[in-house]
Amino acid sequence: MKESNMDGLQSTATETEQQLEDMAKEMRLANDGLSEQDKGYFCDVRPHRVEPYKGIMESFANWARSQSLWILGFGTGCGAIELRPLMTSRFDMYRYGIQARPTPRQSCVFIIGGYASVKTLKRIVRSYEQMQGPKFVLGLGSCTVNGGMYWDSYNTINRIDQYIPVDVYIAGCMPRPEALLGGFIKLKQMIREGKCEGMNKYIDDFDWYKANQKQIIHDWNMPDYNW
């Protein structure tokens, strides 16, 4: 069922003592030592898993989610150039129910277009965590798969799935809009089968993802979890 992230503290009452201790250690306030003004900007609650519905309700919900995919209008790399022809008349993504939304709060699909430099990765992580679940990630281009053309660059990452969970990869440099639409159709199929649980996967392996992110991003001046 739907849960608000702010209620996370109450739901730990039923966990074991050891887990409580661990969480207490983590929940040492990240905004310690900040001025009164800045304290409010930092959130200090870990994310909590939300289980999907059961049976026909989840099938219906997945059908609705697959028919209405709202992508985040954040062109992270050169893949964004392939999103523009999609919006125009020739390739028309609107007939698939795909719309572009300007804010991560309202979107559910994040298209990582192309290479991700360390600077962009910080913003990708921040935007991804602000999206509301269930959320899906499309890796567009070879750079998200194995580093692509920039595999030996000192500033771009090689595999995006070390940092955020990815549902569908679309290989190419750049893939044509038809390939991108094919990727969307595959994503819809996977959503309807219930295989796209990226949100819960991120929460389950939260420490691993965070460790990878913090290893790459050196000037970490944001909260651990940016809800």
Added chain:
Amino acid sequence: MATERQERTMQEVNDSGLVGDRPAGLKFVHVEADQAVAYITRLRDVQGYTHLVFFTAIDYIEDSLFRLTYMVHNYDSRQDMGVQVDIPRQGASMESIHHLWPHAATYQRELKEMFGIDFPGSPGVDDSFILEGWTGISPMRREFDTRQYSEQTYFPRPGRVTHDTAAYMKENLYPSEAETW
């Protein structure tokens, strides 16, 4: 052994006024490091080269020096001129020219981050230019092995192969023929 087409191209290049590999009107002047700023000031104030086109550096690791190139442009005679200055690689630093052109501060910031050349007094020269939280050596220096750094830091995916298209096509179409170029 140039083909006829290559001969024709070289003739066109010579006719258009290229000398060696540079346009005929482009001159480069080699200046000592302590006289460079004075010379550039003279170019700007007296001889009319009022526009700074760019300001960059080349790393000659074999001669262990950085060659800085200041490109200035004269709007009246429509000429470019390059001023080249050699500075040593160890403890590289150069006098700042931000008092001549304010935007030179950005070029100097870039050179500080990418090559490690210090420009004392330039506004904001220590701010990060593109890289955030970079703690290694300046990445454009040639002793920095970017491939090794990438393999160590950014988890490479095992099993990555490269397919060279020319080799692949040759293998498929003409496997028994020798290379003819």
Added chain:
Amino acid sequence: MNVIMTKAWYTLISLFVITNYGLLLGGTMARVRAKVQGRIGQPVWQPYIDILKNNFKRTGIYHGVMFYLGPVFRLAGGLGTYLFIPAVYGSLVFSNFSFSGDLLLVMYFIFFGQLGMALGAGQSGHPYSPLGVSRGLAQMTAFEVPFALSVIAIAAQYQTLSITEIVAAQQGGMLNWVAFTNPLAMVAGMISFLGMSMGNPFSVVIAPQEIPIGPPTEMQSSFLGMLQTNRAIFNGAKLVLFMNLYFGGATNIGVMVVKTFLIYLYTVIVDASFPRFRTDQSIRFFLGIPALIGIAAVVLQML
């Protein structure tokens, strides 16, 4: 008791019809726009799926009580606007709760939703929300001027503030419409309708490229679902209001659908043809020619 139950049923039916009509109208207009641009466009029932998807989101960010109440106020404004306008004249089911003086109440409810949204958007903490809200309220104050003048002119002409009586006075042929008996009031009203529907050239409030969506920037999951439902109801209510005021009302649902569709098409055509005004330009626009037209309409009635 029976009377109350029947009235409650009629209200629910009326709300059901206008909600579905508003959603389908939005979807149809998106498809019309797509055909004009030479593409296929989203299916007509896409707004339903969007609302369903938003309500099926598993998490929601909650910024406080006022943030929760913002969409609720907006929905209340939309419902209030609709329920006091007779949708179909002479029908028992669709005449809602109209009474004498309901014209002023409806004008109040149009403003009320935006104010509630302002409070909710302000508490979200996002800097773009109150930016959009301040633009929206400034623009709303501006377009209320020609609209109010037009309403005064009509009220003076027909000596009543009840929408039902205004519709009754327009029956009996097309020449009885206010559009033809009081054209100045109609022109002022229709220009202010462009501002009310927040399409180009007055779309700076929800400008998607400038401030991400404006007031609903932080609204997500079920909050957004509520806002989208309200958009359909509110849109339908405004269209029905303008149809009643200027174009003779409707005596059956078919006529209502046709007339509201044409009025909506008019705003969509203007929306597709013009670029965007800045807020100060749109305020200056509304307080210029449309206000003068409204004043002329009122003055003509007084003579």
